[in-house]
Amino acid sequence: MKRLRLRTNVDNWLTYGLVIVAYIAVRLLLAGGNISYALQGQLVPITVYIVMAVSLNLTVGVLGELSLGHAGFMSVGAFSGAITATLLELLADTTSTTWIRLGLSTPWIRLSLAMLIGGIIAGIFGFLVGVPVLRLQGDYLAIVTLAFGEIIKNVMSILYVGYDANGIRVSMDSANALKLDEGGTIIMNGPMGVIGITKLSSFTAGFILILITLIIVLNLINSRAGRAIKAVRDDKIATESVGISVWRYRMMAFVTSATLAGAAGALYALNYSSVVARKFDFNTSILVLVFVVLGGMGNIRGSIIAATVLTVLPEVLRAFNEYRMLTYAVILIAVMLVRNNATLQHVYKQIGARLSKSLPTRKKGSEV
Amino acid sequence: MNESRSKTKMVPLPSQAIIPERDATQRPILEVYRLGINFGGLVAVEDFNIAVGRTEICGLIGPNGAGKTTIFNLLTKVYQPTSGAILLDGKDTSNMNTAQINRAGIARTFQNIRLFPSLSVEDNVKIGLHNEIGYNMGTGILRLPAFYKAERHAKERAMDLLNLFDMTPLASHRAGSLPYGAQRRLEFVRALATNPKLLLLDEPAAGMNPSETEELMSNIEKIRDQFQIAIMLIEHDMRLVMGICEGIAVLNYGQIIAKGTPKEIQTNPLVIEAYLGKKKGHQVC
Numbered sequence: 001m002k003r004l005r006l007r008t009n010v011d012n013w014l015t016y017g018l019v020i021v022a023y024i025a026v027r028l029l030l031a032g033g034n035i036s037y038a039l040q041g042q043l044v045p046i047t048v049y050i051v052m053a054v055s056l057n058l059t060v061g062v063l064g065e066l067s068l069g070h071a072g073f074m075s076v077g078a079f080s081g082a083i084t085a086t087l088l089e090l091l092a093d094t095t096s097t098t099w100i101r102l103g104l105s106t107p108w109i110r111l112s113l114a115m116l117i118g119g120i121i122a123g124i125f126g127f128l129v130g131v132p133v134l135r136l137q138g139d140y141l142a143i144v145t146l147a148f149g150e151i152i153k154n155v156m157s158i159l160y161v162g163y164d165a166n167g168i169r170v171s172m173d174s175a176n177a178l179k180l181d182e183g184g185t186i187i188m189n190g191p192m193g194v195i196g197i198t199k200l201s202s203f204t205a206g207f208i209l210i211l212i213t214l215i216i217v218l219n220l221i222n223s224r225a226g227r228a229i230k231a232v233r234d235d236k237i238a239t240e241s242v243g244i245s246v247w248r249y250r251m252m253a254f255v256t257s258a259t260l261a262g263a264a265g266a267l268y269a270l271n272y273s274s275v276v277a278r279k280f281d282f283n284t285s286i287l288v289l290v291f292v293v294l295g296g297m298g299n300i301r302g303s304i305i306a307a308t309v310l311t312v313l314p315e316v317l318r319a320f321n322e323y324r325m326l327t328y329a330v331i332l333i334a335v336m337l338v339r340n341n342a343t344l345q346h347v348y349k350q351i352g353a354r355l356s357k358s359l360p361t362r363k364k365g366s367e368v
Numbered sequence: 369m370n371e372s373r374s375k376t377k378m379v380p381l382p383s384q385a386i387i388p389e390r391d392a393t394q395r396p397i398l399e400v401y402r403l404g405i406n407f408g409g410l411v412a413v414e415d416f417n418i419a420v421g422r423t424e425i426c427g428l429i430g431p432n433g434a435g436k437t438t439i440f441n442l443l444t445k446v447y448q449p450t451s452g453a454i455l456l457d458g459k460d461t462s463n464m465n466t467a468q469i470n471r472a473g474i475a476r477t478f479q480n481i482r483l484f485p486s487l488s489v490e491d492n493v494k495i496g497l498h499n500e501i502g503y504n505m506g507t508g509i510l511r512l513p514a515f516y517k518a519e520r521h522a523k524e525r526a527m528d529l530l531n532l533f534d535m536t537p538l539a540s541h542r543a544g545s546l547p548y549g550a551q552r553r554l555e556f557v558r559a560l561a562t563n564p565k566l567l568l569l570d571e572p573a574a575g576m577n578p579s580e581t582e583e584l585m586s587n588i589e590k591i592r593d594q595f596q597i598a599i600m601l602i603e604h605d606m607r608l609v610m611g612i613c614e615g616i617a618v619l620n621y622g623q624i625i626a627k628g629t630p631k632e633i634q635t636n637p638l639v640i641e642a643y644l645g646k647k648k649g650h651q652v653c
Contacts, residue, residue: 215509216509219508219509219510219511220505220508220509223503223505223507223508223509223515223519224494224498224501224503224508224518224522225504225505225508226508227487227491227494227495227498228495228498230484230486230487230491231484231487231495233486234483234484234485234486234487235482235483235484235485237446237466237478237482238478238482238483238484239484239495240446240465240466240467240470241444241466241470241475241476241478241482241559242470242475242495242496242498242558242559242561242562243467243468243470243471243498243499243562244467244495244498244499245467246467252505
């Protein structure tokens, strides 16, 4: 028994180790100038997608509910993060208190605050969406999350936010409806999104966000609450029968997942000079779901690897030029076939069993 | 074969229910009055009355489809009763949901085993201990000292409970990979882990051979004596029912047709009729 516990710990440390080693390796390669310019531009998106995949894995793999609207929470986080960052910058220029000005003119403080607020607001949206969504199960839940993803996208593209001497103004009609004073700034301009963002994100910030995400998700999974969430996945009626509120733990997983997606969204938005709502559409939700499915349901390390490889792959495949997307699709299909091949799984399991000697084989999550 | 082991004397309550004499000084743990449910016009259970003493082992028997499991589902609020009242420890349970019922003191097992198959045996028991180890989500994520303390406690408790059924060597196995009998025992342990006052067992001996059933019988009595709880069970194995149950209720077509001690039940003509049909000449084909 002690050994199983040990093994869970080893498993988690392996995940942390992988992330830290990968970070150091990339830093060294960057210092040596060995990473192409195009790939350098992908570094922050990779960290964003890793956080997205890990957080979605909490809903899909650990809670066992298919969510097709994860990009919606990313969108909420992206816009609230971008707006927060812009407001903080304005505040830094106008405030008379020295320590606030000093604090807010430090980029990483603005970035952390933006990610924090992006996460919190996305978490609140997660709760609001969760109230109706979590009344459903299975396919119905998937369809409703898809709808909410689209609703969020469309609401974001008609949202106008401005700032002037009187404070923040919000409208859903047009920029003129904001009725800003002279000298006021339009921060978010409907379908054009947020323009003129100061780039705050960095690869290191992404790395730290990944670590925080891993600490939250892995520690949650291996605690009382995590056991309850996994119990809900396995059998709802049995979970109720041992005195655990199914609603509460489904909501906990859903909101945590949305919060992390929101923080990732803020990091994503602050990596570019502008951000539009169209970016966070159904395709993005599916892309993240592909990371989770290929990495393995409930397998956090798998999500990290899948997100990295599948984000880097299109860049690497540029060499194939016009066959790029074709090759990408073929690789996806191949990975899926290999993962679901019973013979190969058996071989894989035997290798695993041999490595861990006489330990009883313990399946990680429910592998489809 | 059907010789009763228990020599408990049963005494009537004012409500005409019977409970063991040793429990009569205290209020019954469970009192059910005129409980009923109908599913869109089909009356599944009607006018069901029972009282269960604090340390009683009580049996619920009846032919297939008589409504026995439905009663368990009503008691644990998987179904909402359409009429009647359920008092647990004297408290009305009409506003409680399934999880609250468990916290109030009723734990159960299921006829078709419902474990958490992808989790380890130990985790299954720890999930049963969920409400006993009350640290919150933040403590778990930040790994505060309270987390380690509570988890250590949970582990000790889980191992103690598993030990009752000699299941400690299986602690790290996946629950879904256990043999049938062990799964039944694990479900029993998980229900016990929630510290119930009343334990509902739905066909605990299903699929067991005579020696396993014999072991189960002594286990049920052992659990009752050690934890001083009431146990109510549904069972088709008459050797078990007549052997360990002190009070028995017989159900047919959703209604109680007989109540009493094992001896009374065995000789009750209504019960014999329900199980074997009427004497020849009156048979309906």
